[in-house]
Amino acid sequence: MSSLTLERQIRPIYDALDSGSHKSALVTCNKLLKKHPKNDHLKALKALALTRAQKFEEAIVLCEEVLATKPTDDGIINALMHALRHLGRFADLVKLFEDAFKQQPDNDEFGRQAFFANVRAGNWKAAQLLANKLNKQFRNDRYVFWGITCTFLQANDPLTAPEMRDILLKLAHRLITACWKQVEVHPDRLYLHTSILQQLGLYEDARELLGTESGRFFCARNLSCDHLRREIMKAGGWQMEEGGIAEQRIVEKRDRNWLEFVSILDATFLPSTLHQSNLPDLAQRVAKTRDLFLKVSEQDGSHDRTAQLALMELEKLSVVHEVPSEPSRLLNLLKHYFEVLGDKAACYEDLRSYIDLGSEELHDWITLIEKTTHTPSSGIALRRSINAHKLLRYVLSATQLTVDQEGIRATDLVREYFEALPLGKDLPKLELQPADDLAILAAQVYVNMFVLDNAMAHLHNAVVILEYASKKSPQSYQIHLELVRIYRLLGAPQLALDHYRLLNVKQVQNDTMSYFILSRATNFSLAASGDLAYVSECLESSHIYFSNSQETSEFIVKSFNMEKYSQIHELVVFEERLDNSLQRDLVKIEHVRLRISHEPVSSELVDMELIELKFIFDRLHHDNRDLEVLPNYQPRGQPSFLSQTTLFGKEPAGGWLSIFLKIYIKVLSGASDLDLSVEDDKLLVGDRPRQSYNPDAKKPLMERLAVQSADELSELTEDEVALFHYVTDLTNWLDPFHNFLRPRGEATKLPPKNGHSSHDGASADGHGRKPDDAPHISEPPDSILSYFKNAYAKFTRAVTASRPIYEILHIATLAQEALLLFSICTKRFKDASIVRIHKLGMLVQHIKTLRASAIDAVRDIGTQLIKISELEGTSDKRKQFVENCIALQTHAEITHEYVLDVGKKLTESQRKVMEGVGRGIERVCKTPM
Amino acid sequence: MSIIRPFRADDLFRFNNINLNIWTETYGLGFYFNYLSRWPDMCCAAQHPNGRLMGYVLGKAEGSPHDFHGHVTALSVAPEYRRLSLARILMNFLETASDDVYGGLFVDLYVRCTNSIAIDLYEGLGYSVYRRVREYYGSLGLGPGGKDEEDAFDMRKPMSKDMYRRSVRPNGRDVIVSAHDVS
Incomplete structure (x- = not known):
């Protein structure tokens, strides 16, 4: 068959792949491969079709086969490239293009692709060498800059040794200086050059570079370059000069960028002249700056608030630097701001950091704010009133925070909320209601009351008002998020999840926001009883x-191609931060915890999770969670709304993750046949994840697993700590037997097919072990059994004391988890032949006894949960809820039926979670282990 | 009191207060990185000195040589920072870049025909309707606003290079084109 005919036959495969018909592409590939079994193009296309169909293992085999032929044909290379990218095998991509480039050194496309492949894999050194090679071969300025950028990135790579960093930066400097005069300058090249000088501390050179004609031209037109220029001027100590430039920009160009005002303040409080002898000079400068800001502020009036805030900043810094000033000045500025700009939504946030007044001034300030009328006659009046509420709340003293006084505040806020609602009655449904903040504030007051006296009734009031507000303003994320926090405290996870889903969180927001719902998800999940919502x-x-x-x-890669050097380092850092995200792995652990509660624990599950958790254990994590998204209106000095609504007052972070990783690695490694010191690449689809810079990861794993710091443990609840100690004792007891029975050496990777060795007659089990070598069987530590007894006792006490539902669920779900972990840990000893050969009968007897007692305790917890769940969701509970919210029903909008409906949903959700967890526990106890 | 600075990749970790509303779409990473890797000088963020993001604008420069222009892809200000002229400041940034850096003839943007608040804002900034694009937001389907909800106005503002204002016209609202004609 001619190549033309084959080409014609291959075309439908491309069409099928383009249109997403992977199956049809596979069928055609298989058909043609029967006729042309050695055709690499067909194999590469089949590999691509297989990856698209998620059949990774088959795809990898084919990819490796084609890769070994070192292809140079465009069609083969393209198909293979897409397949490898999809598989995340960046190291193979590097090999593919480097081999092709070696064979065709005149092909600059192969050269560029080899460079890009190294960039994708973060191999900066190899990429730099390739860029040099490309430049030598094809002479192009961009290759020079690619090489310099890679050297710069290598210097900034956390994996680069500190002593190499300077050498690399100097190399980058030498290279860029050598070419600078011969190349065309554009903003991103200037940015790169300046960044190198900045990192080397060569500020004088950087200033000179930015002071050239092209430097000035680009700084005036490019924010990134100008930003860098500001940093250089500050680092080099040229604040006075920068202050002059800023003044010019403010006065002549009417620039109101806060950074310009900061530059003037920097010049005013220049560190080198802060010595006592220079004080008059400083005082004069402060006065001069004040005059300038005053002039600008008068000019701008209510159009722009920057100068007014700069005046406050000036007063604040004057206090810090002990410049004599009138105490009333800051107060007058605050008053003036509130008078002129008090109707801006940003007022509270703008002023908050400046309300640091003496007692007399504070009294004056409060008196002024208290004069604000709270009659919402217009949007402006309403915003002013809301700001007054927030500002007054901010300065409340601890003695003013009693339940009674807070109750009055909450009532006032709710009343005003309903009075203000008509202002937004004509707005489209999707617009935010101007009165929203009053409901949000009221809910924060109710939560504070709950913190003061632990009465759930306050939270009931909060959800009634917030639910109402969320119907009026369905797009308010703040209302939904407050409800998520409060419903979790109330033990109504389904309602929390419903509100969270209304936010339509997607893409990167999952990383920053999912902690709202997935933090300690195991506490609320019904996975064990088959509801996989949280999974x-x-x-x-x-x-x-x-x-x-x-x-x-x-x-x-694209940034290299487009020569946008200002973006490359930031994208590299972004990729690293998201890849090593703390939230990613907190969710991962929750997923594993949930997974074992509803999936049969196969050896594949054990091995795969173990490998992944070990990678995670080596990571240096970045906390990307957005802890600022929910505004805090609690008084200064008090815990924030976020911390007040954190379950158990402890938000899981790095320490919590570390302990749970230790728990699971200990248990899974015991159960697994993998040798902990061996990494099994064969189980990975893509490349091994790039190691993050974690100095601790260099220590041996076993050593790291064995230690835990007080800081780590402080992030855990008492019950979680108990689980950790239980697992430690359990694994310490069983590990000698696991280690003894685990296949060794080669067998680690390739388990024996028949369980018998053909070459060692002396061995009883094919792994060189003799039954007599088996570790001594000791009694199990008492702590294992007492863990379950204690959990049961604590659970009973919590129920009797009517502790919050989330607390009761916490004890129950942890006890269930302990039982599941016990079952994973002891799975190996279920093989009767192994037990017989190694005479482990006594050990198995201990395990059986322990298991029976553990199941008894956990089953009783489940049964009791189901029983108490029947008390939730009853008319009595609903009646109680309605009574708790009786004060709110004085408003015509909050009818008895409405409150009853909210109460019904809440108590029903509480009933469901308790019953669901109880049923899950029953199922777990019944499942053969 | 706003810091005007380049929009950065790591702003994606902190833009929730701006993006958690129905009018602002949160796209995949590729969307933002495509803008940053091609037109970083057309992307700008406003930040409160306390670190919170207040708003951002993302734009690009596009078109054939005879109608090369700046385009506003996304402009959004968090509700708590509205009425501070931030939209004006961010638009001004993008117009300056379109004019000075790219030499664009005009800047254009699309806005839902029902979004009268935004249309008023843009008209106040010197934009006028160039044409009405039918079913531009068609994927959302007909809402309570009927056709106005799925149609967009293509609004333009001439830059200094367009001295004779050839890129705009007075009767743009009456010129109707289909979505296929503009993409």
Whole structure:
């Protein structure tokens, strides 16, 4: 058959792949491969079709086969490139293009692709060498800059040794200086050059560079270059000069960028002249700056608030630098701001950091704010009133924070909320209501009351008003988020999840926001009883990490191609931050915890999770969670709304993750046949994840697993700490037996097919072990059994004391988890032949006894949960809820039926979670282990 | 009191207060990185000195040589920072870049025909309707606003290079084109 005919036959495969018909592409590939079994193009296309059909293992085999032929044909290379990218095998991509380039050194496309492949894999050194090679071969300025950028990136790579950093930066400097006069300058090249000088501390050179004609031209037109210029001027000590430039920009160009005002303040409080002897000079400068800001502020009036705030900043800094000033000045500025700009929504946030007044001034300030009328006659009056509420609340003293006084405040806010609602009655449904903040504030007051006296009734009031507000203003994320926090405290996870889903959190927001719902998800999940809502939420929120590893490096490549050097380092850092996200792995652990509660624990599950958790354990994490998204209106000095609504007052972070990783690695490694010192690449689809810079990761794993710091443990609840100690004792007891029975050496990777060795007659089990070598069987530590007894006792006490539902669920779900971990840990000893050969009968007897007692305790917890769940969702509970919210029903809008409906949903959700967890526990106890 | 600075990749970790509303779409990473890797000088963020993001604008320069222009892809200000002229400041940034850096003839943007608040804002900034694009937002389907909800106005503002204002016209609202004609 001619190549032309084959080409014609291959075309439909491309069409099928383009249109997403992977199956049809596969069928055609298979058909043609029967006729042309050695055709690499067909194999590469089949590999691509297989990756698209998620059949990764088959695809990898084919990819490796084609890769070994070192292809240079464009069609083969393209198909293979797409397949490898999809598989995340960046190291193979490097090999593919480097081999092609070696064979065809005149092909600059192969050279560029080899460079890009190294960029994708973060191999800066190799990429730099390739860029040099490309430049030598094809002479192009961009290759010079690619090489310099890679040297710069290598210097900034946390994995680069500190002593190399300077050498690399100096190399980058030498290279860029050598070419600078011969190349065309554009903003991103200037940015790169200046960044190198900045990192080397060569500020004088950087200033000179930015002071050239082209430097000035680009700084005036490019924010990135100008930003760098500001940093250089500050680092080099040229604040006075920069202050002059800023003044010019403010006065002549009417620039109101806050950074210009900061430059003037920097010049005013220049560190080198802060010595006592220079004080008059400083005082004069302060006065001069004040005059300037005053003039600008008068000019701007209510149009722009920057100068007014700069005046406050000046007063604040004057106090810090002990410049004599009138105490009333800051007060007058605050008053003036509130008078002129008090109707701006940003007023509270703008002023908050400046309300640091003496007692007399503070009294004056409060008196002024208290004069604000709270009659919402217009949008402006309403915003002013809301700001007054926030500002007054901010300065409340601890003695003013009693339940009674807070109750009056909450009532006032709710009353005003209903009075103000008509202002937004004609707005489209999707617009925010101007009165929203009053409901949000009221809810924060109710939460504070709950913190003061632990009465759930306050939270009931909060959800009634917030639910009402969320119907009026369905797009207010703040209302939904407050409800999420409060429903979790009330033990109504389904309602929390419902509100969270209304936010339509997607893409990268999953990384920064999912903690709202997935933090300690195991506490509320009904996975064990078959409801996988939280499991799927874990999986959905984790897609972004796959997108990151697939997409971000492509845009790093694109930035090289477009010569946007100002973006490359930031994209590299972004990719690293998202890849090593703390939230990613907190969700991962929650997912594993949920997974074992509803999936049969196969050896594949054990091995795969173990490998992944070990990678995670080596990571240095970045906390990307957005802890600022929810505004805090609690008084200064008091815990924030976010911390007040954190379950157990402890938000899981790095320490919590570390302990839970230790728990699971200990248990899974015991159960697994993998040798902890051996990494099994064969189980990985893509490349091994790039190691993040974690100095601790160099220590042996076993050593790191064995230690825990007080800081780590402080992030755990008492019950979680108990689980950790239980697992430690359990694994310490069983590990000698696991280690003894685990296949050794080669067998680690390739388990024996028949369980018998053909070459060692002396061995009883094919792994060189003799039954007599088995570790001594000791009694199990008492702590294992007492863990379950204690959990049961604590659970009973919590129920009797009517502790919050989330607390009761916490004890129950942890006890269930302990039982599941016990079952994973002891799975190996279920093989009767192994037990017989190694005479482990006594050990198995201990395990059986322990298991029976553990199941008894956990089953009783489940049964009791189901029983008490029947008390929730009853008319009595609903009646109680309605009574708790009786004060709110004085408003015509809050009818008895409405409150009853909210109460019904809440108590029903509480009933469901208790019953669901109880049923899950029953199922777990019944499942053969 | 706003810091005007380049929009950066790591702003994606902190733009929730701006993006958690129905009018602002949160796209995949590729969307933002495409802008940053091609037109970083057309992307700008406003930040409160306390670190919170207040708003951002993302734009690009596009078109054939005879109608090369700046385009506003996304402009959004968080509700708590409205009425501070931030939209004006961010638009001004993008117009300056379109004019000075790219030499664009005009700047254009699309806005839902029902979004009268935004249309008023843009008209106040010197934009006028160039044409009405049918079913531009068609994927959302007909809302309570009927056709106005799925149609967009293509609004333009001439830059200094367009001395004779050839890129705009007075009767733009009456000129109707289909979505296929503009993409």
